[in-house]
Amino acid sequence: MKTFDAIRADLSAGTTTCEQLTGDYLRAIDAGKSLNAFLSVFPEKALQRAREVDKKLRVGKAEPLAGMVVAVKDVLALQGERVTCGSKILENFVSPYSATSIQRLLDADAVIVGKTNMDEFAMGSSTENSAFGRVKLPQDESRIPGGSSGGSAVAVKAGMATTALGTDTGGSIRQPAALTGVVGMKPTYGRVSRYGLVAFASSFDQIGPFALCAKDAAQVLNVISGHDEKDSTSADVPVPDFVKALKKNVKGLRVGLPKEYYGDALTAEIRNAMEKKVDVLRSNGAVIQEVSLPHTEYTIATYYILATAEASSNLARYDGARYGFRADGVRDLAEMYTKSRSQGFGAEVKRRIMLGTYVLSSGYYDAYYRKGQKVRRLIQEDFLNAFKKVDCLITPTSPTTAFRAGERTDDPLQMYLSDIYTTSANLAGIPGISIPCGSDKQGLPIGLQILGKHFDEATILNVADFLENAKE
Amino acid sequence: MPWNEQYEPVIGLEVHAQLLTKSKAFCSCSTEFGREPNSNVCPVCLGMPGVLPVLNRNLVEFIIRMGLATNCAIAPHSIFARKNYFYPDLPKGYQISQYEEPICSNGWIEIELEDGTRKKIGITRIHMEEDAGKSIHDQDSDTLVDMNRCGVPLIEIVSEPDIRSPRESYLYMHKIRQTVTYLGICDGNMEEGSLRCDANVSVRKKGETKLGTKTEVKNMNSFRFVEKALEYEINRQIDLLESGEKIIQQTLLWDSNKGIAAPMRSKEEAHDYRYFPDPDLAPVFVDEKWIAGVKKTLPEFPTARRDRFVSEYKLPKYDADVLTAEKELADYFEGVVKNLVKKTDESFKLASNWTMTDVLRVLNEQHIVLRDFPLPPNHHAEMINLIVDGTISGKIAKDVFEEMLKSKDSPKSIVEKNGLMQVSDEGAIERVIDEILTNNKGQVEEYQSGKEQVFGFFVGQTMKAMKGKANPKVVNEVLRRLLEQMKK
Ligand SMILES: [Zn+2]
Numbered sequence: 001m002k003t004f005d006a007i008r009a010d011l012s013a014g015t016t017t018c019e020q021l022t023g024d025y026l027r028a029i030d031a032g033k034s035l036n037a038f039l040s041v042f043p044e045k046a047l048q049r050a051r052e053v054d055k056k057l058r059v060g061k062a063e064p065l066a067g068m069v070v071a072v073k074d075v076l077a078l079q080g081e082r083v084t085c086g087s088k089i090l091e092n093f094v095s096p097y098s099a100t101s102i103q104r105l106l107d108a109d110a111v112i113v114g115k116t117n118m119d120e121f122a123m124g125s126s127t128e129n130s131a132f133g134r135v136k137l138p139q140d141e142s143r144i145p146g147g148s149s150g151g152s153a154v155a156v157k158a159g160m161a162t163t164a165l166g167t168d169t170g171g172s173i174r175q176p177a178a179l180t181g182v183v184g185m186k187p188t189y190g191r192v193s194r195y196g197l198v199a200f201a202s203s204f205d206q207i208g209p210f211a212l213c214a215k216d217a218a219q220v221l222n223v224i225s226g227h228d229e230k231d232s233t234s235a236d237v238p239v240p241d242f243v244k245a246l247k248k249n250v251k252g253l254r255v256g257l258p259k260e261y262y263g264d265a266l267t268a269e270i271r272n273a274m275e276k277k278v279d280v281l282r283s284n285g286a287v288i289q290e291v292s293l294p295h296t297e298y299t300i301a302t303y304y305i306l307a308t309a310e311a312s313s314n315l316a317r318y319d320g321a322r323y324g325f326r327a328d329g330v331r332d333l334a335e336m337y338t339k340s341r342s343q344g345f346g347a348e349v350k351r352r353i354m355l356g357t358y359v360l361s362s363g364y365y366d367a368y369y370r371k372g373q374k375v376r377r378l379i380q381e382d383f384l385n386a387f388k389k390v391d392c393l394i395t396p397t398s399p400t401t402a403f404r405a406g407e408r409t410d411d412p413l414q415m416y417l418s419d420i421y422t423t424s425a426n427l428a429g430i431p432g433i434s435i436p437c438g439s440d441k442q443g444l445p446i447g448l449q450i451l452g453k454h455f456d457e458a459t460i461l462n463v464a465d466f467l468e469n470a471k472e
Numbered sequence: 473m474p475w476n477e478q479y480e481p482v483i484g485l486e487v488h489a490q491l492l493t494k495s496k497a498f499c500s501c502s503t504e505f506g507r508e509p510n511s512n513v514c515p516v517c518l519g520m521p522g523v524l525p526v527l528n529r530n531l532v533e534f535i536i537r538m539g540l541a542t543n544c545a546i547a548p549h550s551i552f553a554r555k556n557y558f559y560p561d562l563p564k565g566y567q568i569s570q571y572e573e574p575i576c577s578n579g580w581i582e583i584e585l586e587d588g589t590r591k592k593i594g595i596t597r598i599h600m601e602e603d604a605g606k607s608i609h610d611q612d613s614d615t616l617v618d619m620n621r622c623g624v625p626l627i628e629i630v631s632e633p634d635i636r637s638p639r640e641s642y643l644y645m646h647k648i649r650q651t652v653t654y655l656g657i658c659d660g661n662m663e664e665g666s667l668r669c670d671a672n673v674s675v676r677k678k679g680e681t682k683l684g685t686k687t688e689v690k691n692m693n694s695f696r697f698v699e700k701a702l703e704y705e706i707n708r709q710i711d712l713l714e715s716g717e718k719i720i721q722q723t724l725l726w727d728s729n730k731g732i733a734a735p736m737r738s739k740e741e742a743h744d745y746r747y748f749p750d751p752d753l754a755p756v757f758v759d760e761k762w763i764a765g766v767k768k769t770l771p772e773f774p775t776a777r778r779d780r781f782v783s784e785y786k787l788p789k790y791d792a793d794v795l796t797a798e799k800e801l802a803d804y805f806e807g808v809v810k811n812l813v814k815k816t817d818e819s820f821k822l823a824s825n826w827t828m829t830d831v832l833r834v835l836n837e838q839h840i841v842l843r844d845f846p847l848p849p850n851h852h853a854e855m856i857n858l859i860v861d862g863t864i865s866g867k868i869a870k871d872v873f874e875e876m877l878k879s880k881d882s883p884k885s886i887v888e889k890n891g892l893m894q895v896s897d898e899g900a901i902e903r904v905i906d907e908i909l910t911n912n913k914g915q916v917e918e919y920q921s922g923k924e925q926v927f928g929f930f931v932g933q934t935m936k937a938m939k940g941k942a943n944p945k946v947v948n949e950v951l952r953r954l955l956e957q958m959k960k
Binding site: 075076077083085090093095096097099194195196197198199201202203229230231232233309310312313315316317319321322323333337357360361362365369 | 515518519520521522523525554556558560563565615617746751752754
């Protein structure tokens with residue numbers, strides 16, 4: 001498994017080609033079939049593109065991601081390919097257009113090798129909710145890789161792609177990154193265009209990279225970031241060079257440890273692993289202080305009220321009328337709707353549609369949705385207040401390491417708590433990154449989360465890069 | 473059908489107007505009418521997975537125009553909402569609309585009642601939304617969907633319950649139509665559905681201040697039906713109350729064939745739209761500068777224009793009313809006026825007469841709108857110039873007018889080509905009259921013996937002989953002179 005820097009060195013030394021690299025990744029995908037990380041793979045297309053990139057490399061006219069082979073979560077549209085969202089309802093839906101993020105990767109000469117498995121419509125924390133079977137943790141196939149972007153996390157971990165794109169609505173990039181032991185980043189809301197990302201919860205969803213190291217994540221972020229006129233919520237703010245932001249230095253950096261994130265839910269092993277990394281920062285000149293995010297206890301409830309409300313509306317279009325799955329043997333319109341949706345959606349998606357429909361319904365809107373919006377603002381203010389004192393926050397990514405498949409499927413609330421440390425960043429719209437932080441007694445990866453100010457991905461990437469390379 | 477005078481109806485209207493923007497509300501598809509089904513579509517308006525709406529700024533501009541024209545407050549900050557319901561012609565499963573925080577609120581417009589008094593009708597709010605597609609139910613019980621209209625921008629104008637009769641509703645609708653067409657934001661065609669109207673109706677005993685239970689009447693797709701349907705519903709409600717029954721709050725559909733408003737099936741109206749702010753669209757910010765810019769582009773409104781036509785062109789109020797009823801006609805008239813050589817009250821009145829009678833007659837006969845009228849204002853003005861300077865007579869002008877409609881030639885070239893110039897030359901006219909008098913000795917004698925009406929006969933004969941081209945004034949003069957001479 002090689003980082004993009006190493007790949008580029010090989011390419012310029014002439015010891016490999018983009019075509020060879022792509023072939024290697026395709027063989028890894030084939031060898032790792034049991035992990036069920038991919039929903040579709042395009043070998044011919046990928047190799048064809050790789051040859052084109054090689055041509056460009058030979059004449060020195062290649063774009064910055066030449067040599068990078070990318071897997072994308074199957075919730076992102078790629079023209080002419082299926083976009084299933086892990087759902088039976090879109091099983092055979094072929095997208096007529098490409099997502100902006102994917103187009104930007106292609107324009108930068110990345111090769112897209114396939115589309116990865118996921119929890120249906122990105123709803124889940126274990127990638128067990130896919131209509132096409134669960135994704136397995138490479139280190140222990142009886143365990144889950146986290147979710148919902150479990151396929152993308154596994155693709156990077158198992159050497160099936162250099163990097164991968166995932167989406168993060170409540171932790172769906174950071175949590176699987178932590179559980180599989182790779183880097184996973186959720187940019188600031190508005191940093192990356194959502195055009196072509198099949199919406200789960202529009203005001204939460206963000207696209208971000210999985211990578212073996214912070215620098216690779218920065219390279220991808222450089223390409224996919226920036227305003228897009230097709231997405232009114234994409235921010236028209238300057239995009240810095242995130243690779244240049246890796247200063248190899250944390251002197252004077254003010255780091256906050258939110259005390260609410262280090263409560264009883266956390267195991268001693270994870271706590272100790274975190275403390276070791278914090279010590280590294282301290283000994284290298286960072287200033288560590290405890291901060292408080294007083295509304296933390298409301299994050300999960302607020303998230304599940306607001307995100308499901310948006311989902312209930314976003315998923316209304318899958319009705320069997322124009323595309324996607326339509327149930328057989330229906331007598332009238334109402335039956336077409338109810339049967340297509342009952343048979344097409346999985347249990348978790350239906351649960352969330354019902355939750356969201358309930359919180360928006362007349363008589364309950366004020367008590368749930370409107371109140372949820374108010375609490376969301378309080379949570380945002382918590383972060384803004386904390387960031388007056390510190391430059392970034394360090395927390396665990398997940399309260400536990402990878403659990404066994406089936407362990408939480410009967411208990412949705414327990415499953416929802418997997419995201420207890422990650423959903424706040426989506427409520428506040430701030431960027432967050434999860435990096436590997438040692439492992440537990442069973443050898444399962446632990447993740448450390450760094451949260452930053454709005455549009456200050458540079459700082460958290462720098463901290464991530466520093467911790468990767470610093471000696472403990 | 474009049475109603476029991478002890479009762480007073482209370483009516484509020486919700487009017488949807490389809491806007492004439494070139495592209496749809498949230499994508500760049502064309503709004504062109506009459507294209508092949510499902511040709512003005514793209515992934516965005518088809519609600520494909522992963523697409524996002526992007527607001528068309530022209531839509532905001534159009535609604536600001538309407539807001540200003542109806543004396544509304546324009547909100548500096550307004551938001552879009554999703555109205556959720558399932559229907560095959562609604563591809564996203566929700567319609568983008570505005571709910572809380574609409575862009576325009578608290579306005580009014582004035583209607584002129586038959587007795588000439590003016591009445592203000594309050595406008596509660598005007599908001600933006602997108603239209604749905606069209607379901608086509610064919611004979612084989614299949615339903616086909618045409619998405620060309622899906623995403624076309626609409627505004628919804630909600631009135632206060634200030635309207636007190638079907639007639640007032642009719643006048644209000646006309647005023648709305650006049651306003652949107654003057655502003656150029658909607659073609660105002662009710663029959664084709666670019667203007668749609670729903671009504672909230674209740675009745676109460678006169679003097680009562682509490683509102684009665686209201687019903688909603690939909691599907692009134694012409695100005696006439698608005699009046700008829702409301703008369704029907706008012707009478708229905710009064711009859712129920714008179715017989716001691718209660719009004720049920722429900723939605724009724726006007727059936728123009730049967731002449732009744734029948735309740736919708738309760739299943740169809742049991743909607744909980746679950747409105748909530750659309751997270752895909754940023755709030756709309758409208759600053760003073762934008763409003764001021766739009767204000768500058770507003771046209772002169774009908775009432776002001778009518779008053780100006782009376783004072784500037786000295787037209788009778790009747791003429792001014794007819795000419796300003798529709799912006800296109802008023803613009804046409806002023807286009808003629810602009811090209812008149814002699815700007816006198818006489819030529820203004822001529823232009824008015826020709827516009828009111830001949831132009832409107834042709835529009836009626838050919839069932840066309842002014843946009844398709846073949847005679848441009850400058851040609852029309854040239855014809856009036858020829859009348860005023862005596863080149864052609866009013867009678868010849870009628871022929872020139874018809875010829876212009878057919879050939880689209882300029883009046884000058886038609887007159888020249890066909891030798892239609894009016895003859896004012898006394899010598900030429902005298903020669904003709906001489907001959908007529910010589911050939912009609914009997915009639916001359918009759919005239920001499922005091923039968924004045926024979927004079928008309930000579931005029932007619934002269935005009936006939938000269939193919940209508942003789943200047944009637946000169947004919948009169950010469951004829952009188954010659955007849956006088958013959959007396960001696
Ligand atoms: Zn479109």
